[in-house]
Amino acid sequence: MKPVRWGILSTAGIGTKKVIPGMLKSRELEVAAIASRNLGTAQSAAAALGIPSAHGSYEALLADPTIEAIYNPLPNHLHVPLTLAALQAGKHVLCEKPMAISAAEIEVLRPYASRLHVREAFMVRHHPQWLAVREELRRGTIGELRFMHVPFTYFNADPANIRNQADIGGGALYDIGCYAIVAGRWFLEGEPVRATAFVARDAGFGIDATTSGLMEFGRGRHLVFSVSMQVAPCQRVRLVGTEGRLEIEIAFSAPRDQPCRFFVDGAGALDGSGVETVTLPVADQYRLHQTERLDQTQDQLPAVVHHNEVVKVEEIKS
Numbered sequence: 001m002k003p004v005r006w007g008i009l010s011t012a013g014i015g016t017k018k019v020i021p022g023m024l025k026s027r028e029l030e031v032a033a034i035a036s037r038n039l040g041t042a043q044s045a046a047a048a049l050g051i052p053s054a055h056g057s058y059e060a061l062l063a064d065p066t067i068e069a070i071y072n073p074l075p076n077h078l079h080v081p082l083t084l085a086a087l088q089a090g091k092h093v094l095c096e097k098p099m100a101i102s103a104a105e106i107e108v109l110r111p112y113a114s115r116l117h118v119r120e121a122f123m124v125r126h127h128p129q130w131l132a133v134r135e136e137l138r139r140g141t142i143g144e145l146r147f148m149h150v151p152f153t154y155f156n157a158d159p160a161n162i163r164n165q166a167d168i169g170g171g172a173l174y175d176i177g178c179y180a181i182v183a184g185r186w187f188l189e190g191e192p193v194r195a196t197a198f199v200a201r202d203a204g205f206g207i208d209a210t211t212s213g214l215m216e217f218g219r220g221r222h223l224v225f226s227v228s229m230q231v232a233p234c235q236r237v238r239l240v241g242t243e244g245r246l247e248i249e250i251a252f253s254a255p256r257d258q259p260c261r262f263f264v265d266g267a268g269a270l271d272g273s274g275v276e277t278v279t280l281p282v283a284d285q286y287r288l289h290q291t292e293r294l295d296q297t298q299d300q301l302p303a304v305v306h307h308n309e310v311v312k313v314e315e316i317k318s
């Protein structure tokens with residue numbers, strides 16, 4: 001097979017620092033072009049990363065007939081509009097999370113999903129630790145999983161950061177709450193049926209600085225999460241079952257240069273004396289390290305949950 005020719009929409013930090021370096025390690029694709037609102041910025045990024053072509057507008061990249069797939073790491077409010085434009089130009093799209101900032105917005109993408117690939121860039125689902133922990137759960141290592149707790153936080157009060165701008169899709173729920181929810185869907189292997197949340201808003205920025213959510217996944221199984229952009233860094237996935245506990249140490253920002261660990265405690269001792277540590281080989285989750293195919297249910301456009309009700313969405317065939 002010929003390598004797929006990718007175009008990168010913007011010089012976003014996540015692309016230039018993590019995703020493009022991950023892509024460049026693959027022989028299955030070619031990073032053929034990068035675009036920016038400013039041609040000079042695109043040219044500098046292209047030169048730094050060894051990308052052959054640079055465009056001075058997003059539209060020019062989408063009009064490039066040699067590009068087959070687009071990576072969209074724009075600010076959240078541009079995820080759907082530019083993904084739609086790329087699909088309309090006949091290109092496959094990998095779009096950064098969260099794919100949309102409202103339930104209704106994502107619907108315009110669905111009609112294209114039957115003939116083009118359109119995916120949300122939750123890299124965590126490719127990390128061996130997410131696959132290994134799910135295998136432990138399927139094996140019944142901690143009995144029946146009944147609930148999970150997920151804190152995911154950092155401190156960022158920079159007014160210039162896209163996350164602190166309410167009008168372009170800023171806020172903790174969009175930026176990191178989506179990871180907690182994807183963890184719930186992945187480890188509980190289902191979709192939430194009810195959801196509610198408490199939100200603490202930053203008065204100056206207007207974004208949700210801290211959000212805590214409670215979701216029910218059916219059969220009495222719960223996800224509880226707290227995400228914040230204004231406390232000390234913390235991230236864990238803690239899973240509690242009928243016969244034990246399991247905890248992922250660095251569940252989301254898994255380091256690319258050191259092994260990841262999770263802890264299994266089936267003994268029931270509360271002081272941690274029964275903990276067994278599982279250490280996984282070093283992996284770069286921004287490069288596909290997939291050891292099994294993603295479940296179809298987990299790789300489709302997400303189902304949509306509103307407060308205390310579920311909006312049914314059509315299944316997408318991909």
Ligand SMILES: NC(=O)c1ccc[n+]([C@@H]2O[C@H](COP(=O)([O-])OP(=O)(O)OC[C@H]3O[C@@H](n4cnc5c(N)ncnc54)[C@H](OP(=O)(O)O)[C@@H]3O)[C@@H](O)[C@H]2O)c1
Nearest residue numbers: 010011012013014015036037073074075076096097098162
């Ligand atoms: N999967 C992950 O691990 C991960 C990690 C971090 C972020 N993300 C997601 O990736 C996206 C980008 O995040 P980031 O931290 O990389 O952002 P960033 O560094 O601020 O980059 C955003 C880029 O969007 C372009 N842009 C277009 N309109 C803009 C506007 N009105 N304001 C600011 N920038 C604008 C700019 O590129 P040009 O100047 O080149 O046009 C800018 O460099 C977000 O959706 C975020 O949720 C994902």
